[in-house]
Amino acid sequence: MHSAIQQADQIFVALQHRVAGYLPVKFQSIADVILSVIAIVLVFAFLFAVTTVLERKGLGRIQNRYGPNRVGPAGFFQPLADGVKSLTKEDLVPRAADQAVHFMAPVLLVIAAFLAYAVLPVGRNMVLADLNAGVLFFFAVGTLVELAVFMAGWSSRNKYSLLGAMRAIAQMISYEVPLVLASIVVIMAAGSLSTVSIVNMQTGYSGIWPHWFVLTPWGFAGFNLFMIAATAESNRSPFDLPEGESEIIAGYYIEYSGFKFALFFLGEYLGMFATSGLAITLFLGGWAAPFSFLTWIPSYLWFFAKLLLMIAIFIWIRGTLPRLRMDQLMNFAWQFMLPMTLINVFAAGVWHFMPGGVIRWLVCAVLLIVPAVLLSRGLKQGKKFEARTYRFAE
Amino acid sequence: MTNSPYFPVLVLLAAGVGFAIAPLALAWIWAWKFSPRKPGPSKNAIYECGLESAGDAWIQFHPGYYLYAIIFLVFDVEAVFLLPFAVAFTGLTFAAGMAMLVFLLLLVEGLVWAYQKQVLVWS
Amino acid sequence: MDEQLKTELRKQGIVATTLQELYNWGRKNSLWPLNFGLACCAIEMIAASMARYDMARFGAEVFRPSPRQADLMIVAGTVTKKMAPQVVRLYNQMAEPKYVISMGACAISGGPFKQGYNVLKGIDRYIPVDVYIPGCPPRPEALIDALMALQKLIDHQPLTGADRPRHLRADAPSEFIVPGFGAHDLEPSQNPEVWNAPLVNISLAGTDDAGKH
Amino acid sequence: MFGEGILKGLAETARNFLGSYVSKKRLTTVQYPEERLPQIEAYRNFPFLVYDGEDWQQGLRCVSCFICEKECPPKCIFIEKSTDKKPDAVGKPQFYPTVFNIDVSVCMSCQICVEVCPFDAIKMDTDFELSTDNRFSGLLWDKKHLAKSNEHYHKIHPTEAAVVDAQLAAERAKVAAKAKAAAEAKPAAAPATPPPVPAATEK
Amino acid sequence: MIAATEPIRILPKSRADGGEGQFLEVSMGPQHPSTHGVFRMDVVLDGERIVKLKPVFGYLHRNHEKIAEHETYLGSMPYTDRLDYFCSLTNNWAYALAVEKLAGIQVPERAEYIRIITAELTRFQNHAALIGFLTQDMGASGTPLMYAFRERETILDLFESLTGARMMCNYMRFGGCRVDLPAGWLDHAKKFVATLPRFLDEFERLLASNEILMARTQGVGVLSKELAVNAGVTGPVLRASGVNYDVRKVDKYGIYDRFAFKIPMGEHGDTYDRYMVRLLEMRESLNILNQALKDIPEGPIVDPKTRIRGFKPKPGEAYGRIEAPKGELGFYLVSDGTSNPYRYRVRPPSLMNLTVLEQLCIGRNVADVVVILGSIDIVMGEVDR
Amino acid sequence: MSSLTSYLLVSALIFSIGLAGALTRRSAILVLIGIELMLNAANLNFIAFWRYGPNPQALTGVMFAIFSIGIAAAEAAVGLGIVLAVYRHSKTTELDQMNSMKG
Amino acid sequence: MTLENIKSEVEAKVPGCALEIVANPSPSGQHSLRIDPAHAVAIAAFMRDAEHLRFDYCSNVTGIDWPGKEISEKVKVKKLVDGVEQEVEEVRKSQTVGHLEVVYHLYSMEKKHGPVILRMRTEDRAEKVHLPSLTSVWQSADFQEREIFDLYGVVFDGHPDLRRILMWDGFKDHPMRKDYVEPDDYEYEPTAHDEVLERARQHRTVMGAQ
Amino acid sequence: MTATFLILAAITIAGTVAAMAMRNLVHCVLALTLGFAGLAALYLQLGAQFVGLTQVLVYVGAVAILAVFVIMMTQKPAQTTESIFSSFWLTGSLIAALVFAVLGWAIYSSRLTSAIVSPHVEAAVRPIGDALMHRFVLPLEIMGLLLTAALIGAVVVAIQEKRGSA
Numbered sequence A: 001m002h003s004a005i006q007q008a009d010q011i012f013v014a015l016q017h018r019v020a021g022y023l024p025v026k027f028q029s030i031a032d033v034i035l036s037v038i039a040i041v042l043v044f045a046f047l048f049a050v051t052t053v054l055e056r057k058g059l060g061r062i063q064n065r066y067g068p069n070r071v072g073p074a075g076f077f078q079p080l081a082d083g084v085k086s087l088t089k090e091d092l093v094p095r096a097a098d099q100a101v102h103f104m105a106p107v108l109l110v111i112a113a114f115l116a117y118a119v120l121p122v123g124r125n126m127v128l129a130d131l132n133a134g135v136l137f138f139f140a141v142g143t144l145v146e147l148a149v150f151m152a153g154w155s156s157r158n159k160y161s162l163l164g165a166m167r168a169i170a171q172m173i174s175y176e177v178p179l180v181l182a183s184i185v186v187i188m189a190a191g192s193l194s195t196v197s198i199v200n201m202q203t204g205y206s207g208i209w210p211h212w213f214v215l216t217p218w219g220f221a222g223f224n225l226f227m228i229a230a231t232a233e234s235n236r237s238p239f240d241l242p243e244g245e246s247e248i249i250a251g252y253y254i255e256y257s258g259f260k261f262a263l264f265f266l267g268e269y270l271g272m273f274a275t276s277g278l279a280i281t282l283f284l285g286g287w288a289a290p291f292s293f294l295t296w297i298p299s300y301l302w303f304f305a306k307l308l309l310m311i312a313i314f315i316w317i318r319g320t321l322p323r324l325r326m327d328q329l330m331n332f333a334w335q336f337m338l339p340m341t342l343i344n345v346f347a348a349g350v351w352h353f354m355p356g357g358v359i360r361w362l363v364c365a366v367l368l369i370v371p372a373v374l375l376s377r378g379l380k381q382g383k384k385f386e387a388r389t390y391r392f393a394e
Numbered sequence B: 001m002t003n004s005p006y007f008p009v010l011v012l013l014a015a016g017v018g019f020a021i022a023p024l025a026l027a028w029i030w031a032w033k034f035s036p037r038k039p040g041p042s043k044n045a046i047y048e049c050g051l052e053s054a055g056d057a058w059i060q061f062h063p064g065y066y067l068y069a070i071i072f073l074v075f076d077v078e079a080v081f082l083l084p085f086a087v088a089f090t091g092l093t094f095a096a097g098m099a100m101l102v103f104l105l106l107l108v109e110g111l112v113w114a115y116q117k118q119v120l121v122w123s
Numbered sequence C: 001m002d003e004q005l006k007t008e009l010r011k012q013g014i015v016a017t018t019l020q021e022l023y024n025w026g027r028k029n030s031l032w033p034l035n036f037g038l039a040c041c042a043i044e045m046i047a048a049s050m051a052r053y054d055m056a057r058f059g060a061e062v063f064r065p066s067p068r069q070a071d072l073m074i075v076a077g078t079v080t081k082k083m084a085p086q087v088v089r090l091y092n093q094m095a096e097p098k099y100v101i102s103m104g105a106c107a108i109s110g111g112p113f114k115q116g117y118n119v120l121k122g123i124d125r126y127i128p129v130d131v132y133i134p135g136c137p138p139r140p141e142a143l144i145d146a147l148m149a150l151q152k153l154i155d156h157q158p159l160t161g162a163d164r165p166r167h168l169r170a171d172a173p174s175e176f177i178v179p180g181f182g183a184h185d186l187e188p189s190q191n192p193e194v195w196n197a198p199l200v201n202i203s204l205a206g207t208d209d210a211g212k213h
Numbered sequence D: 001m002f003g004e005g006i007l008k009g010l011a012e013t014a015r016n017f018l019g020s021y022v023s024k025k026r027l028t029t030v031q032y033p034e035e036r037l038p039q040i041e042a043y044r045n046f047p048f049l050v051y052d053g054e055d056w057q058q059g060l061r062c063v064s065c066f067i068c069e070k071e072c073p074p075k076c077i078f079i080e081k082s083t084d085k086k087p088d089a090v091g092k093p094q095f096y097p098t099v100f101n102i103d104v105s106v107c108m109s110c111q112i113c114v115e116v117c118p119f120d121a122i123k124m125d126t127d128f129e130l131s132t133d134n135r136f137s138g139l140l141w142d143k144k145h146l147a148k149s150n151e152h153y154h155k156i157h158p159t160e161a162a163v164v165d166a167q168l169a170a171e172r173a174k175v176a177a178k179a180k181a182a183a184e185a186k187p188a189a190a191p192a193t194p195p196p197v198p199a200a201t202e203k
Numbered sequence E: 001m002i003a004a005t006e007p008i009r010i011l012p013k014s015r016a017d018g019g020e021g022q023f024l025e026v027s028m029g030p031q032h033p034s035t036h037g038v039f040r041m042d043v044v045l046d047g048e049r050i051v052k053l054k055p056v057f058g059y060l061h062r063n064h065e066k067i068a069e070h071e072t073y074l075g076s077m078p079y080t081d082r083l084d085y086f087c088s089l090t091n092n093w094a095y096a097l098a099v100e101k102l103a104g105i106q107v108p109e110r111a112e113y114i115r116i117i118t119a120e121l122t123r124f125q126n127h128a129a130l131i132g133f134l135t136q137d138m139g140a141s142g143t144p145l146m147y148a149f150r151e152r153e154t155i156l157d158l159f160e161s162l163t164g165a166r167m168m169c170n171y172m173r174f175g176g177c178r179v180d181l182p183a184g185w186l187d188h189a190k191k192f193v194a195t196l197p198r199f200l201d202e203f204e205r206l207l208a209s210n211e212i213l214m215a216r217t218q219g220v221g222v223l224s225k226e227l228a229v230n231a232g233v234t235g236p237v238l239r240a241s242g243v244n245y246d247v248r249k250v251d252k253y254g255i256y257d258r259f260a261f262k263i264p265m266g267e268h269g270d271t272y273d274r275y276m277v278r279l280l281e282m283r284e285s286l287n288i289l290n291q292a293l294k295d296i297p298e299g300p301i302v303d304p305k306t307r308i309r310g311f312k313p314k315p316g317e318a319y320g321r322i323e324a325p326k327g328e329l330g331f332y333l334v335s336d337g338t339s340n341p342y343r344y345r346v347r348p349p350s351l352m353n354l355t356v357l358e359q360l361c362i363g364r365n366v367a368d369v370v371v372i373l374g375s376i377d378i379v380m381g382e383v384d385r
Numbered sequence F: 001m002s003s004l005t006s007y008l009l010v011s012a013l014i015f016s017i018g019l020a021g022a023l024t025r026r027s028a029i030l031v032l033i034g035i036e037l038m039l040n041a042a043n044l045n046f047i048a049f050w051r052y053g054p055n056p057q058a059l060t061g062v063m064f065a066i067f068s069i070g071i072a073a074a075e076a077a078v079g080l081g082i083v084l085a086v087y088r089h090s091k092t093t094e095l096d097q098m099n100s101m102k103g
Numbered sequence G: 001m002t003l004e005n006i007k008s009e010v011e012a013k014v015p016g017c018a019l020e021i022v023a024n025p026s027p028s029g030q031h032s033l034r035i036d037p038a039h040a041v042a043i044a045a046f047m048r049d050a051e052h053l054r055f056d057y058c059s060n061v062t063g064i065d066w067p068g069k070e071i072s073e074k075v076k077v078k079k080l081v082d083g084v085e086q087e088v089e090e091v092r093k094s095q096t097v098g099h100l101e102v103v104y105h106l107y108s109m110e111k112k113h114g115p116v117i118l119r120m121r122t123e124d125r126a127e128k129v130h131l132p133s134l135t136s137v138w139q140s141a142d143f144q145e146r147e148i149f150d151l152y153g154v155v156f157d158g159h160p161d162l163r164r165i166l167m168w169d170g171f172k173d174h175p176m177r178k179d180y181v182e183p184d185d186y187e188y189e190p191t192a193h194d195e196v197l198e199r200a201r202q203h204r205t206v207m208g209a210q
Numbered sequence H: 001m002t003a004t005f006l007i008l009a010a011i012t013i014a015g016t017v018a019a020m021a022m023r024n025l026v027h028c029v030l031a032l033t034l035g036f037a038g039l040a041a042l043y044l045q046l047g048a049q050f051v052g053l054t055q056v057l058v059y060v061g062a063v064a065i066l067a068v069f070v071i072m073m074t075q076k077p078a079q080t081t082e083s084i085f086s087s088f089w090l091t092g093s094l095i096a097a098l099v100f101a102v103l104g105w106a107i108y109s110s111r112l113t114s115a116i117v118s119p120h121v122e123a124a125v126r127p128i129g130d131a132l133m134h135r136f137v138l139p140l141e142i143m144g145l146l147l148t149a150a151l152i153g154a155v156v157v158a159i160q161e162k163r164g165s166a
């Protein structure tokens, strides 16, 4: 690799070492860590702020309007204003609520959301902790979110928030298994739970095509399944039932005001970035460039470009689709997602034990498509829906 | 301690706590300095669409959710066993693969049973 | 923020001013309305948030369904006596600072329906209103105009000092009596803490001796 | 059936999203305080009183006949009649309102007052930027506030105002002709009793 | 003093068999994002399933009828605008029709055409907005609603240039209409109506075949033919249940018999049918509009004999009804020979359609309730009057 | 005190706490939780012995812990299911009352 | 199918019922049929089910208040005036008993005809305000009868859920009755008229006196 | 005996004690998750990453949620004011204390103190997988059987009433 390119690629790493280098040797590694932690927190908090505007503006554009465009340049200070407002807004806790738990819920949510970033490689050599059980760590931390949501909904002692919390937990646990199972195919191929080595596995190129896992049948299926499960895990539309505004008002955070409410938003968006980041890491080659001739662009830019693309897709979907109903959501999880992910694991195993070539592709594809069709048929039959024709009376 | 792979995680944890608590503290200081909190009987009552909330929200809940939790628990454990298998997969023999398949099939059997019993149909 | 005010505020010390500016800037640009409509005017309120008028440009499209997270209550439509307690309670349950826009004739005075036995003659009998928009219904532009008027109002509010706004005062109330349903009317039929109509009004003063009709 | 509908929907929103950068049809927002929709001529908001000439007090067309007050459905007009008379638009001496109040916090913009007024004295204004923070002083409009010139009327409702002006001119001509005829017939009896107040004509 | 909430205890705290968890008693509304105004439903939930549902309304009871009894016949016209505030023009028409029946007034032909044009435009924008709200209730973050309102705004522009107001038109008069079409209005309307099919296509692409929407609506809230008829349900909701009853065809009021148009019928009577019937009805409205805009004759717009002031119909009574976008809107007037009606009664379609709400919702999910309610299409101004 | 000892002491403490909870609480759910705690204490022992044992490469302790977690999960599922079933039957989760309702 | 036909048919089918055709002088020509409350449900059921009538759709149900009128008639009476019997004209005042009336507009969706108008009246406006509910025949009467109960005070016997519908539960009056007096909130009436003016003025004196 | 260990041990024990002693059952479960998390951290500290994270995944993510569900489903409308401890709490705690005394004494006096401290080891996931698929295949299959049985059993127990009433 060209050294200038390499320098650009590693500029932040170098900077970090430079800054840490001013300190006595004893503290250097600590400083290193602290610097990267600060970087992560700031970058993703900033990304959160930007995403909120982008989402509002993007939804606006989808809906033929501008969206926020007056506060600061092109409306980009909008999150700042919202932040100031939230900070200075009165903090209301219902009298009947469980005060301590009510306080801890948003805090726990944000902590859990942040912890997930420990194992996300955002660029070459840019990962906070290369744990050898990184993916598992990610999922383990993700379970804290469930707890936080439950705490929020339960402690508010509001009927709607309780309904929202129950919905949220049921939804999250139902999609957690598919989430884990969908990522297992990658782990099988990579032979490691370490996110860094998973990305490293995908950095090669055949010709100009990258070795991304998404470019295999099981990887493609896995990616789609993973994204569906991730959407559900991060309560995004069309799976945003726990806060289903039109039904249960604001769901589990109905009784939160001021900055605690903002923390819920923060936690939710951070969770969304984190799962998207994991999807990128697992299936989309992490920070690797999509084509071999584009490797001169620094790795972290690739990562964030992919992340922004994922966010855009999330926003796009949110702007289009109505939300599912609870039973449909649950049935989808257990009757489609779970079997499909299991079949996908099987397909990945078959792929592994077969010699390369077109046959392997075919077998794998058949193994996936046939059950998918059958299962969705089954789903449809359960609900019996179809396009209808109508008659007219004179 | 600092050379443990979990040290950065710890720092991140601290940063996360700080990031969550700091604005709350700031908000608290603001409230204390400028804008006093004014709780009141109607203000701090539970919100319910503008009406007075009747009855407690903490009631005995519908058990429909419970079955999902059980199945989730079982499959969570299954995933836990799958993970090391997946990691070791590339070095494994066909026989080991079969063994895992048997393990999976056992659980799938449970799942199929559950389907048949209509347990996994949300009421 | 106009110049004169700025210089005046400068006198109180830069810190307070900048903090106050930041505070006012923040809250005026993030007015989240309560997702709540009463009658026909609410449709124009919805229209104001739709593509043609797009209230979102001011950062005010985040209609929050829960009063805890809302800053602005747009009373859009007829407040009936049956609904009034709920409106007041919703207002009470909002977190400070909170603002009220009374949109449309009905919300201001009962409007065309003021003769009705079940119609409240103006929501300001129970809660303080910051901005009134006459009209039946006011055009969506009028709502945006009122929103800007409210922003201006917020911009002029000092953070400290005697004339600081209500929500910064420890002794000013933040919730008001929720009226109860009586046998013939709401009880009380107005809240004297909030409602202070001029006792002698122009037309009545004139009629006492004019003796027309 | 396996997601085409969803994809179709996504394509539709994508088309709108991208279209919003190129076509005004897909970005319909009118950025209100700076941009404004073209004023629609028929638009009405609140009534105003038309006056002719320069002096708003002298030129008021209203003759204080109480018809609008009676017909206004929410009863938001309040009028007091003068004790003396002044010549009206047609030149006949008429009463005039000493007090003319409209409570716009009640007015439902129904235009019935305009329809029933036999003297074309009250018309609908188009101003809607009326938000105020004081209901008591801000929304009870008195005669002074309500009086707007005929030019203003022409500006906001040109077509309608032209018709009204033509009608008034015809009426004035008719009266003038009558007066002339009367003067010719009875040159001796100088300014006779003022012509009777025309009964409120049905429109 | 009575407590401010009306404690309507509709059920014991837990079920009789004592089995599966307690019931949760929640009131949805009067301030709720998807009750379309100040409607309230006291629901009893078993988990998420509705066990019992009681509609509670009156939160927008504005005493329209009482006020109208103190008002002249004309004075009530602007109030009718505020009944179903989406469709002021059809309300005007229904009231005008009733008064015309009461006093035996004829309407000139041009006015009839104008009435039909405005009524069908009203129907179009009402249905478009309704579908927008319905999908909003399903959680579609407002996009279809925005598209619907985009078209609605253009229709409102037409109304505004004709009547002077966007929503509260107060346009029709006994024996005709208030003003004639302004210059260029017809061309403008023709041009605009020509663009509407494209909007409908877009709308359909966006939603009609969407699997989530189908799954959310098909089989949800099935209203049987018999119940619909017996409960007095009218309008698209009735026709979605497969009953061919459209006042436009049955009464042939106005000059509807001159137009060729068809009535879309549903078969299942579920939410999807109600949604599709409206979508198809919008196309039929366009049909009528095209014909009417083409054929509209010149002539007077109001019966020259009618009086604006001093209108005193002879004693007697009359019931006039039209097919409003939401169903049969009727006005029942009793005259005692004075200038005020002795009795003035509105037969609101929304209220009647609400009668079946409870039956449609029992046993369904909370999420279904808002969708069913949305598909019934109520406007509180009309329900409570 | 060596490291192993301290881990073992902690484990013993947790075990006793769990035992105390299981023996003294009235709520059947908490009794189950107490039992879970005791299992966890055993897990800590497994891991500690593996770590400080003679042959950490063999992973026996770790494997035992993993299986133990699995078994504990199964136990929790069934146990809590039984609590629920008993609750349905006798409308209580309190052990004392369950006893008294036996007859 | 004229109203007379219906009347005779109903009379044949529902023994003992008393029907009366109420003419409507207005150009609408919608005459109606007054039925007696005792047989109302049977009549209604017959109207709904009879093969060629099939009035399956009850469109509009409403109440009308007819308060008692003071009738003054001039009567010539013989009287002793100053000891002489004279014929004197005297104004005799009598109070008619008011009543509440309920009107049902029926249509047929199956046969697409209508309307046929049924009316019933109560005996007075105070105590004997009971009428049978027709909700069992047409469910569409449910909310409308509740509304009449709420606003007029007619008590429908046999109604499944007769509660106030528009006003709150603790409300005592029946506001649509002609003699209802609305509560007093005339503190601020800048454009008061007629009786409102009177009341606003009253209010002002009361307030001023305080 | 590092500071980390002490802190983690303290957290764990605090969590478990709270879990056993609090009045509100939901609080108990929340405290319990703290204890579980502390234990997980102890495992991590000992180098058993996989076990530690599994602990979080299974106990915090699943068992605690399950417990919470059961609590929600058996909740009493009114909080009881009676004792949360059973009638034989004294005996129970005595037994527990006795057990702790015996265990502690055993640990303290045994020769374990002289156990060799092996160099830093880590239980990497791959060897766990290898071990699982070779040496522990039989336990794995039995585990599968057990889990299936547990699933079926738990479901049968939990839904019996549902079908009984249906």
Ligand code: SF4
Binding pocket: C039, C040, C041, C042, C076, C077, C078, C103, C104, C105, C106, C107, C111, C112, C135, C136, C137, C138, D108, E082
């Ligand atoms: S002011 Fe007019 S438009 Fe607004 S709610 Fe009242 S009647 Fe409706």
Ligand code: SF4
Binding pocket: D047, D071, D072, D073, D074, D075, D076, D077, D102, D106, D107, D108, D109, D110, D111, D112, D113, D114
């Ligand atoms: S517009 Fe209507 S409400 Fe307003 S003053 Fe005129 S008549 Fe009265």
Ligand code: SF4
Binding pocket: D061, D062, D063, D064, D065, D066, D067, D068, D069, D079, D116, D117, D118, D119, D120, D121, D122
């Ligand atoms: S009707 Fe016309 S002339 Fe008569 S009082 Fe009203 S404005 Fe004046």
